Amino acid sequence: MKPLIIANWKSNPDSFSKAKELFSQIPKKENVIICPPNIYFSLGGNVNLGSQNCFFQSGAFTGEISPEMLKSLKINYVILGHSERRNYFEETNELISKKVKACLKENLKIILCVGEKKGESLSSVLKKQLSSFQKGVFAVAYEPVWAIGTGQACKSEEAEKALKLIKKKVNCKVLYGGSVNGSNFKDYLKVGFDGVLVGGASLKIKEFKKML
Ligand code: 13P
Numbered sequence: 001m002k003p004l005i006i007a008n009w010k011s012n013p014d015s016f017s018k019a020k021e022l023f024s025q026i027p028k029k030e031n032v033i034i035c036p037p038n039i040y041f042s043l044g045g046n047v048n049l050g051s052q053n054c055f056f057q058s059g060a061f062t063g064e065i066s067p068e069m070l071k072s073l074k075i076n077y078v079i080l081g082h083s084e085r086r087n088y089f090e091e092t093n094e095l096i097s098k099k100v101k102a103c104l105k106e107n108l109k110i111i112l113c114v115g116e117k118k119g120e121s122l123s124s125v126l127k128k129q130l131s132s133f134q135k136g137v138f139a140v141a142y143e144p145v146w147a148i149g150t151g152q153a154c155k156s157e158e159a160e161k162a163l164k165l166i167k168k169k170v171n172c173k174v175l176y177g178g179s180v181n182g183s184n185f186k187d188y189l190k191v192g193f194d195g196v197l198v199g200g201a202s203l204k205i206k207e208f209k210k211m212l
Contacts, residue, residue, distance in 0.1 A: 002031040004139070004175060004195025005185075005211050006111060007202030008052060008079060009036045019043055025205045031195070032212060033077050034202075038065055041073060050077030050111070053085055056095075056102035067106040078103050079197075081132060082113045083145045097132040109138035111175070111197065114166070118146040122162055130169050139173040140166055141197040147178025149200060154178055156187035163192055182210030 019040040028047050035050040055064035081096040114129040116122045142162045147154045159176050166174050176188040177197030185196050201207040
């Protein structure tokens with residue numbers, strides 16, 4: 001099985017034309033999934049697409065996107081519980097659990113993000129955050145918050161400890177995310193991760209292509 005490479009563009013790039021240009025350089029590969037801002041989905045052509053978030057139902061929820069909507073557009077993947085959602089938008093484990101349940105109902109492939117902040121106990125954070133896990137979740141992404149967007153990736157030996165703890169608790173693919181780049185991504189595969197969740201480096205096409 002080829003390692004999964006999932007790109008989380010976050011709220012980038014800042015224009016439709018830049019998104020078009022970026023997509024035009026990404027080859028379709030079965031193990032590569034691009035999660036752009038939803039407003040750019042139509043540019044994805046035939047690459048595998050994922051959403052960076054979604055709400056748990058359709059209806060009077062201004063600004064939200066539902067699992068049914070994603071399903072109807074053949075967006076098969078969805079990231080839930082990203083630390084930026086938890087920290088900037090105050091998403092709780094309870095809310096994330098509802099989202100997980102609703103996305104499973106639509107057979108979306110969920111990438112559930114977990115990870116500790118600096119100084120927090122890894123095992124107790126994993127215990128709390130993995131309470132949102134349900135059978136059928138496609139992958140758990142271990143993303144230590146302090147390693148995200150800082151250029152200070154978690155050493156693969158350290159990340160391996162988290163991998164083992166996660167594998168003890170749940171049965172699904174496990175990815176690493178946090179300052180992954182074209183040089184260090186292989187280290188995470190070597191210690192047993194099933195793939196990587198890439199932020200900043202997925203916007204730099206040269207860097208991203210090294211991984212592909
Ligand atoms: P960076 O690769 O920019 O550190 O972001 C990681 C991330 O948050 C992916 O979801």
